[in-house]
Amino acid sequence: MRKKYLHLTALRNLFSGLILVLLLTGCGATEKKEASSEDYDLDSPEKFNMPESLFEISGIALNKGRNDTVYAIQDEEGKLFRLAWEVSKQLNSKFSKKGDYEDVSILRNTVFILKSNGTLFSYPLSEAVFEDPEGVREQKGILPKGEYEGMYGDETSGELYIICKNCPGDDSKSSVTGYIINPTDSTKSARTFSIQVDEIKAFTGKVARGFRPSGIAKNPLTGEWYIISAVNKLMVVTDKRWKVKSALPLSGNQFIQPEGIAFDRTGSLYISNEGDDLFSGNILKFKKLSR
Template sequence: MATFLQHIGMLALLTLGGCDSTKKEQVVYKDYDLGKPDKFNMPESLFEISGITLNQGNPDTIYAIQDEDGRLYRLGWDEPKQLNAKFSKKGDYEDVTIIRNNVYVLKSNGAIYNFPLTEAVFEEVEQIREMKKILPKGEYEGMFGDEASGKIYILCKNCEQDNSKSSVTGYILEPDKDSAKISETFSIQVDEIKAITGKVERGFRPSGLAKNPVTNDWYIISAVNKLLVVTDNQWKVKEAYALNGNQFIQPEGIIFDKQGNLYISNEGDDLFSGNILKFKKKNR
């Protein structure tokens, strides 16, 4: 009898082991320890930091915006002093990117402000252009500029043409010297996120996106859903991770440096200042 029970126990262990082996590989935690960031607390001027970027992946200077003031901020890592350049009046500015020595700032209504990076060293930007009515009506928060192609990727957070419980639309823009135009669209299928996590029952609301230069995967954050979603370069969802609300207060900005280190910015709240969290890429 003991031998028979031992066989049954062994079979159960093997069965459980087989189930575990079919689980998806945790690619985010494999490459980044999301529980152990380097934290850079923002000065008071960036309490409501809403977007961050780097120029060509260079981590020496972090460029940031906040969602009430039309200024581009420049900081060195862990240096509380910031410099800034005013590019517009007060408004709801959500994200920023730099491609080919040009700065692009995304407003929540889909308007885009563009000026040369060389203007960022002055107190006020003079060579500014505002591009309107390129994107469909809606609310936008996430933007990424690809240096190699010169294209800009923008994800809709809340748009009439979308049902956020089923899919979220993204737009690929090709800027030129006069304006910009939509060249392609893409979508994130919410069912693919639901298959991994139940955090999107009320719809997916992305707040930022960036491409990992090492894997070419897309990383998409949502402050509303407290999620980090990873897709392949065809926008098929690979992973989705719940973010710890005690650490990720309000994740709005995301970028990678050229070494593949991950940066996520958080707006502040009543208890904490805004910050940028840096997750170093693990060496394997």
């Protein structure tokens, strides 16, 4: 009987040890990765307050990375706005009627504006200097039904990258889909990419309400993708293959409602914020840190 008792005791000890190992392993699996930004100090921006006409600024763009002119839209009027940095006077061209316009890109001398339902408006950049531009084109049905807020135009490939904010085919608590389209060749099928939310959770611990992107841009110096979310107050950085490298919280004191994102050719980062009851809309500029 004594030998049998010792045998059972040994089994119990082994079982307890296995449980402890599993618990420790599980804790390690859910431990958050350290999120940091080696390239930008998100606490020290240059701030450009918007005029009243851009209180609800949404998307922003720079032509070929030149920072002499900022192109912007707001999400109510069908107008493209043009501003010089720190000059509050704006000029605009009206491309359509009132609607929910979310982002703008300038691609190979053509302006592209994204409506929240996935409709695209485009016209020659040369027409943007006129109040009533000619050659405006409206493209419907090129994207699946859904809600879209982020778009980026790639000069090298001539393609637009458009990311879902809320699409029926996605479970935003699991992954978010993006579409790569050639806006000048409707015969080419759209390609897709996806952001895995579990990879974001590895840095944040959780993503309440699912990941809801509001802007996307590519860093011209690194090729990394920067994706911001006003809902989640996050900036997610991925590599060229969309693997998440970092997820940085955006302070509500600094980032009122981050909607638009762009880079200039030197690598400076620009993020636009809609205004609220206390603050005007603005664009924050973050210069690349020297190493």
